[in-house]
Amino acid sequence: MRVLDFLENWVNPYINYSDSDVPPNRIWPFMNSFFKPFRKIMALNVATSFATAGAEVFLIFYLGRLVDLISKSSPSEFWSNYAVELIIVVVFILILRPLIQTIDTALIKNAIQPNVAALGRWRSHQHVLKQPVGWFESDFAGRIANRVVQMPAALGDLVFQVMNAMTFTVAYMVGAGILLANAHPLLLIPLSLWLILYVALLRWSLKRVRPAARASSSARSRTLGFIVDSYSNINSVKLFSHTQRETDTATGIFESHRQTYMAENRIVTAMDAGLVLLNGVLIVSIVGSALYMWTNEITTVGVVASAGALALRINSMTGWILAALSSFFRSLGVISEGMETVAQPIHMQDVDAAGDLNLDAGQIVVRHLSHHYGKEAGGLKDLSFTIKSGEKVAVVGRSGAGKSTLVKALLRLFDAEKGSISIDGCDISTVTQESLRANIGMVQQESMLLHRSIRDNILYGRPDASEEDLIAAAEKAQAHEFILDLEDSAGNKGYDSQVGERGVKLSGGQRQRIALARVILKDAPILILDEATSALDSEVEAQIQATLNEMMVGKTVIAIAHRLSTISEMDRILVLDKGEITEIGSHDELLKLDGQYASFWKRQSGGFIGE
Template sequence: MMERLLKRFETILDPFEDADAKGPDGVYRSGHLAPLPAQTNAFIWHFAKQAKWPLIGLLIVGGLTGGIEAVLFTGVGWLVDALNRSTPDTLLRDHFWLIAGLLFVTLVGRALILFASSVLEEQVISPSFYNRIRWQSYRRLMEQAYTFFQNDFAGRLAQKVQQVGMATGDFITTVLQTFWSFVTFIFLTITILGAIDWRMSLVLALWVAGYAWIVYALLPKIRRYGRASADARSVVSGRVVDSFTNILSVKLFDSSRREDAFVKDGFTYLVDTTRQATRAITEVRTAVNILNGLMMTGIGVIAVVGWQAGATSAGGVATALGLVLRLNQMSGWMMFNINGLVRNYGTIQDAVATVTRLPTLVDSPEARPLVATRGAIRYDDVTFHYGKGSGVISRLSLDIRPGEKVGLVGRSGAGKTTLVNLLLRLYDLEGGRILIDGQDIAGVTQDSLRAAIGVVTQDTSLLHRSIRDNIAFGRPDAEDEDVLLAAERANAEGFIPTLRDPKGRTGYAAHVGERGIKLSGGQRQRIAIARVLLKDAPILVLDEATSALDSEVEAAIQDNLTRMMAGKTVIAIAHRLSTIAAMDRLIVLDEGAIVEEGDHATLLAMNGLYASLWRRQSGGFLFSGDAESAAAE
C-alpha cells in the first residue's frame, strides 16, 4: 500500500517535460526550443516556476519543520515547570492536556510533517524535477551546431548536464526546506527567549547579526572556488573520457605515458581548486564555532542568573538551554548547507555558461519541411571558408540533375567533404545558396533536410546499442524483416549471428561498444551501409563508403550498392578512383574550385589533373596534396 501511494506522488512531475520543444502533434523536434535564461538567478527561477506547487509545499513544510522543533524544546520547559508544580499522583490530573498535546505533537504532528517533507523531496522533486533540468539542458546542447561539439570534450559537456541538474535541484530544495526551516526556528527561538528574558533575545539577535556577517564576508570565496571546482571536475571528466574513447591510440602510441600526464594535469587542477574551497570552509567553520560558543555562554549565564533571582523558572532555564544547544547544532549543520548552497550556485554558474549558449545554426522562423521528390541539387555561387576569410571554397556553382550519379575527385583538402557537409547544412554558407528541388536548404527544417539524405562516411562510428538499433537508427519504425533485408543487402548477415557481447546478448541484440569498437572497420562499414539502405532516402552521399572493405567484400555488395543508387541522386567521394570511375559525371576539385568535369574516359583524354591522379594512384591510396588544406577540410 505504501509503495502504491509513493508511486502516485512520483507522477506529479513529468521528468521529461519541455513544452517549448513540442510541435503541434506533441512530438519533440528541433526548431521549437526556447533558449534557457543565461543569467544564473533567472535560470534557477525558470525551473522553479515549472514546479511551483511542489516547491511551495516544500516551503510550507520547511517552516513547519522549524516550528515543530521550537515547540518541542519549549514543551520540555513547560513539562519541567509542570513537574515542579505537581506530585507524581496529581501530574496527569493537573496537566493532562499539556502532556496529551506534547505526545500528539511528538508522535503524530512531527511524523506527518517529516513524512510530507520526505515525500515532497524524494518522490515529487527528486528525481523528476532534477531530471527535468538535465533533460532540458541536454536538449539545448543537442540543438547546437556540429562545430560546437568539435570544439569541446564530449565528457565535459556530459558532466555539465549532470552537474546543472543536481546543483539547481539541490540549491532550490535547500533554500526552501533546510534554510527556511532554520530561519523559522531562529525567529521562534528569539520570540520564546524574549518572553523568558529580553536579554536572551538580545544575545540571540547579536548572534544572528554575526552569523549573517560570516555568510556575507566569507562565503563568496567558497562560491568562487566552487565554480572553479565545478569547471575542474568537468575538465577531468572530459580528459578521462577522451582517453578511454581513444584507448587504442593511447595503447599504440603513448609508450611514454604522456596521456597519464595530461589527465594528471586535470586532476591537479581539481585538487588545487578543491583545496582552495576547503580552506575557506575551515575559516567559516572556525568563525561559526567561536560565535556559537559566545552565544551559548551568554544565554546560559543570563538564564542561570535569572533563576537565581527568581525571575526565570526552572522550565524557562531548560527551554532556553535546550533551544540554544539545538541552535548550536543547527547552525553548524546550516553552515554546511550554506556552503553547499554557495558551491551549488557556483556549479550552476559554471554550467549555465555552456547549456544556455544560443545555437549558431538554427532553422529560420518560416522554415518548412523539405519536399524532395526529384533530388535535383544546385550549388549556386557557394562560398565557405570556415570563418577564416579565404580558402576552401569560393563562388562555386554546380548543378546535379535528378537521379544523376556524381563523383567528387581531388586531392585531400580540395573541398570534397566540405561540399557534402554544406549540403547537409552542418555549417551555414558564407555566400551563395544550395537548392534541393528548387528549395533553398537555409529555408527548410534541418530535420527534414537530413531525412532526405542518406550518408555513409569513411569514419563510421556506431552507437553503443544493439546491431538492430544501429541499422534502424534512421528509420526506427522499421519492421524486423526490413532490418534483416538491409543487413543481407549490405553483406552483413554472415557475421551478425556470430556476435556476442559481455552480457550474453547475441546476433542483432548484441551491443557493439562505444563508437562500435567491438566490430572491425569493415563490419562497422557494412552496418552503416545497411542503415542507409534501410533509410532509403532520395539523395545518397557516399564519402569513402567502401574504404574499410576488402576487395572481396566490396565486390560482394557492389551490386547491392548499384541497386541502392537506382533512381537516386548520388554524390560519391572516393580516393580509390576505380570505385567511382563508372559514375555518370566526375567533378574534379582543386583548392575549392571545379577544374575539370566529365566522365572517366573524357577526363583521361583531357590529360589534366584527373589523369594525373589516376596515374599516381597506388595500392588504393592517393598521394596527398596541400597538408594545410587537408587540415581545413
C-alpha cells in the same frame, strides 16, 4: 505507497514545454525555467518546513513549561492537573510531529529532487542535441556529458538546501525569537547580537565559496573530459606506447583539480572555526542571561531550561546550516559552470518560417558557394554547379581540396558564408534541418556506431521498419551472416548483441557493412558516399559495389572518392582544388582533357590519388 506514487508522479518531467533556442544567460532566470512546473509543490514544501520548525520550537517551549510545572507541584497534583495535557503532547510527539516531518521529507525527496534532476537532464540533453556538429568538435565529449548530467543534479541539491535548510532555519529563528521574547524580552539581545555576527560570517564565507566552487566544478569537468578522451582513444595510446605520457599529463590535470578543491575546503575550514567561536558565545550569553534573571527572580527555572536547550539546539543546527549553505553555493557553482554548455544559444537555428523539405525530383543547384570557416582562405571558393535528378556525380581532389566541406554544406552542418544550395528549387537554409537530413542518406569513410545493439544501429536508418526489412537491408549489405555469429560478453546474440562504444567490438569492415545496412534501410532519395567501401576487403567490396549500384538507381548520388577506380562509371566527375572547381565532366572526357584528373589517373598507385 500510494501516497509516494502520487508524489513521485505529481510532476511529469518529460512533459512538452515551450522550448527556446536562446536560453536565459543569467543564473536565476535560468534556474526558474526548470522550477516552473514545481511551484505548487515548493509552496507546499515551504509550509511543511515552517510546520516542522514550529514543532521543534514547541518541544523546547514545552520542556521549559514541564520543568516549571514539576517544580511547583507535588507528584499527585502534577498528574491530577496535567495528565490530559501530557497525553495531548504525547500524541503530538508520536503521531502529528512524525507525520509533518514525513510529509516534508517526502515532498523534497520524492516529489521534487528526482524530478527536477530528470527534467533538467532531459531538457538539457534535448537542447545540446540541437547544436551543430562543429559545436561538439570544439569541446571534450566527456566535459559536455558531465555538465549535462551534473548541472541538473545540482539543481535538485540546491532545491533541497533551500527547502530543507534555509526555510527551516528562517522559521526556527522566528520561533526561537518568539519563545525568548515570551520568556523575557532581554533574552532577545544575545540572540540578536549573535545573529548579526553569524550573518556577517556567512557573507564573508559565501562570497568566497561561490567562485571557488565554480573553479572546482570546472576543474572536475576538465578532468573527466581528459579521462574520457584518453579512454576513447585507447588504441592510439597503446599503439604509440604513450601510457606513461598520458599518466604524466593526467598528473598535472589531477593536481590542478586537487588545488581548486583544497582552496574551496580552506574557506570551509575558516567558516567552521569562526562558527565554533560564535556558538560558544551564544551558549554562554543566552544561558548566562537566563541564569542571571533566575538569580534575581525575574524568570523561572523553566526559562533557564528552555533557553539552554534552545541555545544547544541552535549550536548543533548552525553547523548543519553552514554546511547546507556551503552546499547551496557549491551547487550554484556547478550550475553556473554547467550553463557554459547547457545555456549556450543554438549556434545554427532554423528560420522562423522554416518548413519541411518535400522532395520531388532531387535536383541539387549550388550557386556561388563560399565558406572559409571565418578565415581568408581554405574551404570553398565560389562554387557553382548543378546535379540533375537521378544523376551520379563524383567529387575528387587532394586532401584539403574542400570535399568534406562541400558535403557538410550540402547537409547544412553549418551555414555557408556566401552563396546558396537549393534542392528542387528550395533553398536548404529555409527548411528545417531535420527534414533536410531525413532526405539524405550518407555512408562515411569512418563509420561510427552507437553503443547499442546491432538491431538498434540498423534501425537508426528507419526506426519503424519491420523485422523483414531490417534483415533484407543487412543481407544486401553482406552483413546478415556475420551478425548471426556475433555474441557479446552479456550473452546477447545476433542482432541483439552490443557493438561497444563507436562499434569497437567489430572490425572496420563489419562496422562499414552495418553502416551500409542502415543507409539501405533509410532509402533516402539523395545518397552521399564518402569512400563507402574503403574499409572492405576486395571480395566483399565487389559484392557491396553491386549493392551500391542497385541502391543508386533512381537516386541523386554524390560520391567522394580517393580511389578513382570506384568512380569511373559515374555520370560526371567534379575535380576540386583549393576549394575551386578546376574540371568537370565524365571519366572519358576528363582523360581526354589531360588535366588534373588525368594526372591523378596516371599517378595513382594502388588506386589512390597521389598527393
